[in-house]
Amino acid sequence: MEAERAPVLRDFEEKLSLLKERRPVLIAGPTASGKSALALELAERVAGTVINADSMQVYAELRILTARPTEVEEARVLHRLYGHVPIRDGYSVGRWLSDVELAIEEAMASRRVPIVVGGTGMYFKALTQGLSPIPEIPAEIREPIRRRLAEEGAEALYAELSARDPDAAERLPPSDPHRILRALEVHEATGRPISEWQRQSPGPALIDPATAAKLVLWPDRDRLRARIDERVDVMLAAGALEEARAVMEMELDHDLPGYRAHGLRPLIAHLRGELTLEQAAEKTRAETRQYAKRQFTWFRHQMDGWERMAPPWQSDP
Missing domain, CATH: 3.40.50.300 (P-loop containing nucleotide triphosphate hydrolases)
Structure with missing residues (x-):
């Protein structure tokens, strides 16, 4: 080495x-x-x-x-x-x-x-x-908006964001629920659009x-993709499925930031009988490759x- x-x-x-x-x-x-x-x-x-x-x-x-x-x-x-x-x-x-x-x-x-x-x-x-300097969002504001996401879907919340804060909506894809939530939470908690906060001088x-x-x-992109694919196999051999099972059994809100960890949702879907293990592994590889591309x-x-x-x-x- x-x-x-x-x-x-x-x-x-x-x-x-x-x-x-x-x-x-x-x-x-x-x-x-x-x-x-x-x-x-x-x-x-x-x-x-x-x-x-x-x-x-x-x-x-x-x-x-x-x-x-x-x-x-x-x-x-x-x-x-x-x-x-x-x-x-x-x-x-x-x-x-x-x-x-x-x-x-x-x-x-x-x-x-x-x-x-x-x-x-x-x-x-x-x-x-x-x-x-965006302030912390109180739970009593954050949780109702997250419930609405589960009930109404990201498109409905994106439409509301477009009306409230068109500048922020223009920069966000309608398929990015976490950032849409964040923008709505900030507006609800502070009465000011997140785009206005972001224009302020940073600390x-x-x-x-x-x-x-x-x-x-x-x-190199091709070699990195191969390493990502290999890493998923290594993770599964090391106990990633058991790790996902432990999180699933905690019965947490799936909108928590930690649920964005690549592989967690697909493996939980496998544990619930919704995907085969290979399908879950391939979804993990695909979302990790997409993340690397965004990085x-x-x-x-x-x-x-x-x-x-x-x-x-x-x-x-």
């Missing part, structure tokens, strides 16, 4: 003079691109703390389905913000920003390099550009992007100034 990693790591290390000053390192990339392995390798070399920036890896019950670092890997270096939230709880970018601020401060105070790694582009944007960034080492892994689009448009590099498992192009 060292022979595989060496070309990439040598190239990376040439660009990391900031490490000598204990400055933050940010590593983004699409799912299955090898981000966590690279972060672990670097953390061991430079006395770093690996800090999670993946919105699904925060959930305690989803280690296998979200490809969280294993217990053995977590024991090798200090990891923060992995599996620290019960899936029954909602978790937002605002909460992550509060949590990551403390994790970074703790790393810096102990003279460890904060290595923030993950695939959630919005987390990195909030970290380096600040976050619009201060926690990390100045000019002083951090910024890397986005950019794998590439985000990174291309939102991380233009980041260093793009081939991942450790891929030869230089």
Whole structure:
């Protein structure tokens, strides 16, 4: 494995003079691109703390389905913000920003390099550009709107959003129920459209992007798809079905953010007799490939100034 990693790591290390000053390192990339392995390798070399920036890896019950670092890997270096939230709880970018601020401060105070790694582009944007000051939405407003989604469907709520906040509706596809819900919740709770909140000046960034080492892994698309397909097989062999069964038996609201974890819904559908295991596995592969495609689009448009590099498992192009 060292022979595989060496070309990439040598190239990376040439660009990391900031490490000598204990400055933050940010590593983004699409799912299955090898981000966590690279972060672990670097953390061991430079006395770093690996800090999670993946919105699904925060959930305690989803280690296998979200490809969280294993217990053995977590024991090798200090990891923060992995599996620290019960899936029954909602978790937002605002909460992550509060949590990551403390994790970074703790790393810096102990003279460890904060290595923030993950695939959630919005987390990195909030970290380096600040976050619009949208207040938390009370449960008494959030829950009735989510019940309406189940009863009326996304199209009806999208039509209402189009009337209330046409600017937001224009930017959202009618098939994105989670963002439609979010926009309606904000309008209902604050009396102001979410598009108006988003136009406000964001709060201060926690990390100045000019002083951090910024890397986005950019794998070959075909090889990444093959890795995604292989990962699904590995997850199933490791107990992903049992993990999905444990979540199903909790009888939670399926609109919770944790239910967006790739594979969770298809595997639950299999456990309920609605899909064969192979159908559930193929749906998981397909939705994960689609997610990787969206990640590439985000990174291309939102991380233009980041260093793009081939991942450790891929030869230089």
